[in-house]
Amino acid sequence: MQGFLSTSSAVSRSQLEDARILSRVASGDQDAFARLFDRHSPKVLGLLIRTLGDREEAEEVLQEVFLQAWEQADRYQQGRSSPKGWLFMMARSRALDRMRSRGARMRREDNVAKAASGQGMAPVGTRRLEARERQRKVQCALDTLPDEQRRCLEMAYFEGLTQSQIATRLDVPLGTVKSRILLGMKKLKQALDARS
Amino acid sequence: MTGTDHRQLQELIPAFVLGALEGEELRRLEEHLNQGCPECEEVRIAFDGTLEGVAESVDPVVPSEVTRARVLRAVGQAPSRPQPSRRPLWLVTAAVAATLAVAAGILLGRHQLRLQGRLDEALAQQARITDELTLLRAQLESVNTEYDRLAARVQELSSPDTRRVQLASLEEDSPATGATLLRPGAERAVFYAYDLPPLPAEKTYQLWYIAADGPVSAGTFDVTEEGYGRVEITGQDLPPDIQLWAVTVEPAGGVPQPTGTMVLRS
Numbered sequence: 535m536q537g538f539l540s541t542s543s544a545v546s547r548s549q550l551e552d553a554r555i556l557s558r559v560a561s562g563d564q565d566a567f568a569r570l571f572d573r574h575s576p577k578v579l580g581l582l583i584r585t586l587g588d589r590e591e592a593e594e595v596l597q598e599v600f601l602q603a604w605e606q607a608d609r610y611q612q613g614r615s616s617p618k619g620w621l622f623m624m625a626r627s628r629a630l631d632r633m634r635s636r637g638a639r640m641r642r643e644d645n646v647a648k649a650a651s652g653q654g655m656a657p658v659g660t661r662r663l664e665a666r667e668r669q670r671k672v673q674c675a676l677d678t679l680p681d682e683q684r685r686c687l688e689m690a691y692f693e694g695l696t697q698s699q700i701a702t703r704l705d706v707p708l709g710t711v712k713s714r715i716l717l718g719m720k721k722l723k724q725a726l727d728a729r730s
Numbered sequence: 731m732t733g734t735d736h737r738q739l740q741e742l743i744p745a746f747v748l749g750a751l752e753g754e755e756l757r758r759l760e761e762h763l764n765q766g767c768p769e770c771e772e773v774r775i776a777f778d779g780t781l782e783g784v785a786e787s788v789d790p791v792v793p794s795e796v797t798r799a800r801v802l803r804a805v806g807q808a809p810s811r812p813q814p815s816r817r818p819l820w821l822v823t824a825a826v827a828a829t830l831a832v833a834a835g836i837l838l839g840r841h842q843l844r845l846q847g848r849l850d851e852a853l854a855q856q857a858r859i860t861d862e863l864t865l866l867r868a869q870l871e872s873v874n875t876e877y878d879r880l881a882a883r884v885q886e887l888s889s890p891d892t893r894r895v896q897l898a899s900l901e902e903d904s905p906a907t908g909a910t911l912l913r914p915g916a917e918r919a920v921f922y923a924y925d926l927p928p929l930p931a932e933k934t935y936q937l938w939y940i941a942a943d944g945p946v947s948a949g950t951f952d953v954t955e956e957g958y959g960r961v962e963i964t965g966q967d968l969p970p971d972i973q974l975w976a977v978t979v980e981p982a983g984g985v986p987q988p989t990g991t992m993v994l995r996s
Contacts, residue, residue, distance in 0.1 A: 567805055571798065576790030584788045593797045594844075597804070601840070604805050614775055619782035626785070630749065672786045690750040691784050697750045712745065719744030723780040 552617035560607035567607075571600055574618055578625045585629040585692050595632060599625045630694035675725035683718030686711055740773050747777045796850065804843050895975050897923075897994040906957065908994045910939075910975050912968060919968060921948065923959035923977065926993065928952070934982045935993070937961050940974040948975075950984040 552573070558566035578599060582592035602624055610620055676684060689695045689703065697715065701708040742759045745751040751759065763770055897908035905925040912919035921937050929935065929952070937948040953959040977994035 564802070564805055568802055571801060575798070576792050577786065577788070579793050580788040580791045581785050583791055589791075592791075593793055596793055597797060597801050597843070598840070600801050601804055615778050616782060619778060619785075622782055622785040623778070626749075668786055669789075672783045675783065676787055687748065687784065690745070690748040691781065694749060696752040697745055698752060700750065715745050715748065715750060716741055719748070719777060719780060722783065723777065726780060726783045 549616045549618075553612055556607055556610055556617045556620075559604065560610070567600075567604055570603070570617075574621050575600065577618070578621055581622060581625055582629050585626065585694075586632060591632065592629075595625070595628050598628055602628075626691070633694055672726065675722055678725045679718050679721055683714045683721065686714040687718045687722070690715065736769075740770055743770065743773050744777050744780075747774060747781055796847070800843060800847050804839065895996050897975055897977065897996045899994055900992055904993075906994060908975075908977060910963075910996075912963075919948075919963040921951075921961040921963065921975075923951070923953060923957075923994065925957040926953045926959060926977075927957060928955060929979065932982050933979055933990075934984060935959060935977050936980045936984050936988070936990075937963075938974075938976045938978065938988055939968070939972045940976065941969040941972050943969075945976075945988050947984060947986065950980070 552570075555566050555570050555573070559570055575596060579592055579596050582595050582599075583589055586592050586595065599621065603621060610617065614620075615623065679687070685704070686700055689700050690697075695703065697711045698708055700715075701711045704711070739759055739762050742751055742755050746756070746759055759770075763774065891913045892911055893913070895910040895912070897910070899906040906923070906927075907925065908921060908923040910919060910921045923935070926935065934950045934952060936950045938945045939948055940946070948963045949961040951959040951961045975996040976988070976992050978988045978992045979990040980988070981990075
């Protein structure tokens with residue numbers, strides 16, 4: 535198992551706060567739920583827009599994600615993921631389901647550009663500055679990846695493609711894609727662990 | 731399972747958490763994870779954390795207030811979750827039936843949520859359109875009034891009886907000009923000035939006509955930044971023997987007799 539795991543970092547204060555909020559949501563606290571929504575909906579919506587390429591559809595799925603979070607908050611297990619990671623997983627899962635049910639794999643670059651242009655607002659305030667800093671660290675970590683590895687990860691994550699679909703799209707052997715994904719994920723993990 | 735087999739399965743985990751794994755590899759890894767391998771579970775959790783980092787790379791986008799309100803409203807209306815407990819079979823059956831009813835209720839609730847959302851949007855749009863329509867009606871009325879006024883003026887001034895008296899600047903290089911339009915017997919005349927320089931606040935332009943009895947004030951005026959000025963001469967019985975029209979610079983408010991510099995004359 536050598537090489538897969540680094541030493542785990544201490545759980546951040548933000549994660550602890552999220553876990554407390556989610557615990558209160560699980561007991562039916564609507565104020566806690568509103569807080570959870572306000573803390574994480576911008577990132578979740580950003581992820582949905584990036585995946586779906588359509589702001590309106592992304593806002594619809596956002597509602598479904600948080601409704602699911604409300605309904606299933608008591609099933610969240612702290613050891614398996616952070617609350618934010620849990621929300622991201624649900625969001626991604628729903629977004630990919632939507633994409634598959636649409637039945638079309640259109641190119642999203644234009645739609646993403648349209649959806650993102652002029653939308654949202656720049657985060658302000660201390661907590662938002664911390665979020666900006668985390669985003670910057672993640673961007674730096676992604677920048678350490680070779681382009682071909684990063685591209686494979688993005689196609690898998692944001693477009694929901696399997697390894698063979700990626701190989702077809704990029705016109706490279708399946709084995710090449712498998713290597714790129716494995717090496718890319720390992721490298722990304724190391725880079726993120728080093729920055730945390 | 732050999733160490734090599736185990737390592738090979740762990741190398742599938744990054745693709746698995748990405749959702750990119752498929753076919754036989756997916757089946758093997760899922761079967762292995764379902765058997766509860768703690769090592770592989772730990773690896774999976776670690777790479778889930780890596781994916782969280784990928785998600786963090788996107789720019790945040792604040793949801794609309796409408797979306798936020800809908801979500802919070804839906805939560806307020808959603809039924810509470812059933813608590814897990816040990817129950818006899820008949821209770822479990824009843825609980826399952828109740829859960830299915832709740833699920834159906836939630837699905838209906840979501841559908842209603844969507845319809846309500848669309849209705850809210852349509853009503854908001856209708857209100858916006860109504861406001862815009864009211865504003866446009868007011869503007870149209872104002873434009874119509876102005877149009878009627880101008881049409882009457884054009885009719886009046888384009889009459890063949892209308893006489894035009896041209897005024898010129900007394901300064902050689904000045905582009906300033908003026909013109910008085912009047913109809914003999916009419917109670918109204920209009921003076922226009924062009925390219926006159928704006929004056930300080932304590933000064934004003936004053937229009938005069940000079941007849942047998944001497945200069946008579948026809949009114950004061952200021953000019954726009956472009957140098958345009960206008961005087962409507964109403965209610966005065968203009969004498970038929972006007973010899974001269976002139977514009978002078980006077981103190982603000984005007985004077986009974988010209989005292990200042992003449993800038994235009996006919």
